[in-house]
Amino acid sequence: QQQVKQSPQSLIVQKGGISIINCAYENTAFDYFPWYQQFPGKGPALLIAIRPDVSEKKEGRFTISFNKSAKQFSLHIMDSQPGDSATYFCAASGTSGSRLTFGEGTQLTVNP
Amino acid sequence: EAGVTQSPTHLIKTRGQQATLRCSPISGHTSVYWYQQALGLGLQFLLWYDEGEERNRGNFPPRFSGRQFPNYSSELNVNALELEDSALYLCASSLEDSRRTIYFGEGSWLTVV
Numbered sequence: 001q002q003q004v005k006q007s008p009q010s011l012i013v014q015k016g017g018i019s020i021i022n023c024a025y026e027n028t029a030f031d032y033f034p035w036y037q038q039f040p041g042k043g044p045a046l047l048i049a050i051r052p053d054v055s056e057k058k059e060g061r062f063t064i065s066f067n068k069s070a071k072q073f074s075l076h077i078m079d080s081q082p083g084d085s086a087t088y089f090c091a092a093s094g095t096s097g098s099r100l101t102f103g104e105g106t107q108l109t110v111n112p
Numbered sequence: 113e114a115g116v117t118q119s120p121t122h123l124i125k126t127r128g129q130q131a132t133l134r135c136s137p138i139s140g141h142t143s144v145y146w147y148q149q150a151l152g153l154g155l156q157f158l159l160w161y162d163e164g165e166e167r168n169r170g171n172f173p174p175r176f177s178g179r180q181f182p183n184y185s186s187e188l189n190v191n192a193l194e195l196e197d198s199a200l201y202l203c204a205s206s207l208e209d210s211r212r213t214i215y216f217g218e219g220s221w222l223t224v225v
Contacts, residue, residue, distance in 0.1 A: 043216030
């Protein structure tokens with residue numbers, strides 16, 4: 001019940017296209033859903049986060065869509081750029097503590 | 113402002129030995145978290161320390177242990193190293209009042225041969 005399922009495992013997109021990464025969770029106690037971006041050789045960096053009281057949050061080219069009833073959330077990267085090529089992790093945590101549960105990661109490649 | 117710093121960057125140990133990894137949190141952050149990132153296995157939660165106390169522990173054997181010092185820095189110890197302990201060990205920190213937002217360091221690569 002603590003798992004967060006992420007798909008796809010890898011994604012190849014052309015420059016200017018839309019990248020979409022999906023995550024699903026089971027634990028209804030989760031109430032915080034961040035996305036992290038990790039470049040090779042670096043630690044993950046917080047990209048954007050959402051709480052379940054909103055259905056969408058946008059920051060620049062990055063948008064999180066949240067569907068509470070389906071227990072799913074997704075990351076959309078608009079106008080994808082080669083510099084966006086990285087591994088993306090979704091995560092979730094609940095009010096019982098600060099333990100973030102991460103998805104398996106998606107390796108995004110944006111071709112020029 | 114300095115981010116989370118970890119040392120060493122790389123560490124090579126022999127099976128059965130002990131490894132010690134160190135982490136300095138962002139100034140003002142009191143919580144420190146340790147995660148293991150093995151190839152193909154994503155980020156696995158190891159330990160959470162806050163105000164010097166262990167607050168939560170992931171599904172890892174007792175040979176993974178750590179501590180947090182009065183200056184909030186932290187140390188992760190791995191005893192009786194096994195080949196499958198080879199991974200990137202990531203430390204993260206957060207403010208007490210914003211524990212959901214954690215900031216990662218760049219990690220320590222541990223290779224067990």
